[in-house]
Amino acid sequence: xxxxxxxxxxxxxxxxxxxxxxxxxxxxxxxxxxxxxxxxxxxxxxxxxxxxxxxxxxxxxxxxxxxxxxxxxxxxxxxxxxxxxxxxxxxxxxxxxxxxxxxxxxxxxxx
Amino acid sequence: xxxxxxxxxxxxxxxxxxxxxxxxxxxxxxxxxxxxxxxxxxxxxxxxxxxxxxxxxxxxxxxxxxxxxxxxxxxxxxxxxxxxxxxxxxxxxxxxxxxxxxxxxxxxxxxxxx
Numbered sequence: 452x453x454x455x456x457x458x459x460x461x462x463x464x465x466x467x468x469x470x471x472x473x474x475x476x477x478x479x480x481x482x483x484x485x486x487x488x489x490x491x492x493x494x495x496x497x498x499x500x501x502x503x504x505x506x507x508x509x510x511x512x513x514x515x516x517x518x519x520x521x522x523x524x525x526x527x528x529x530x531x532x533x534x535x536x537x538x539x540x541x542x543x544x545x546x547x548x549x550x551x552x553x554x555x556x557x558x559x560x561x562x
Numbered sequence: 563x564x565x566x567x568x569x570x571x572x573x574x575x576x577x578x579x580x581x582x583x584x585x586x587x588x589x590x591x592x593x594x595x596x597x598x599x600x601x602x603x604x605x606x607x608x609x610x611x612x613x614x615x616x617x618x619x620x621x622x623x624x625x626x627x628x629x630x631x632x633x634x635x636x637x638x639x640x641x642x643x644x645x646x647x648x649x650x651x652x653x654x655x656x657x658x659x660x661x662x663x664x665x666x667x668x669x670x671x672x673x674x675x676x
Contacts, residue, residue, distance in 0.1 A: 541606065
């Protein structure tokens with residue numbers, strides 16, 4: 452089944468403790484992105500990647516890192532999480548100009 | 563800078579009615595426009611994708627139209643059902659951007675009353 456998977460789905464952590472949210476797609480898509488969704492602010496793009504080893508900042512990249520060492524994986528790294536990064540995070544992939552496929556989301560709480 | 567707006571933010575209609583959701587964007591230079599559905603606390607499900615060269619797309623009871631010149635898209639839902647209750651989001655891909663660069667509206671929360 453064609454899909455985008457994210458892990459973990461739920462995470463509660465403390466300020467400053469490094470964490471990684473994994474994202475994987477099995478559709479051989481070149482393009483992948485990370486978004487965060489917050490009430491009243493909608494979905495905002497954090498980072499995106501156009502292919503292996505090619506990444507760029509989205510609208511809200513501060514406090515996040517990404518890497519794209521393999522085509523199928525695009526992990527999101529929070530080196531030192533803070534409470535303002537509490538949010539619902541989505542990974543997405545797409546084959547160029549076609550539709551975007553979204554993962555199920557990761558709900559992160561930073562205390 | 564491209565901005566995407568969805569009005570109203572919330573809509574409640576009785577079951578069986580046909581309804582229209584609106585999406586507007588400020589820059590007509592888009593590559594495509596996509597409509598999504600999101601259930602509470604869940605991910606986004608793609609409903610329809612309209613390329614810039616197209617005027618409309620249909621899937622079952624859903625019909626999406628695109629008028630680039632006026633910066634508007636509508637999602638028409640026929641014979642609404644309680645299961646259609648969800649938040650509907652539209653998103654545009656600006657023409658001069660990466661395929662990963664899409665801009666979302668804030669969504670319309672739809673409630674269908676039995």
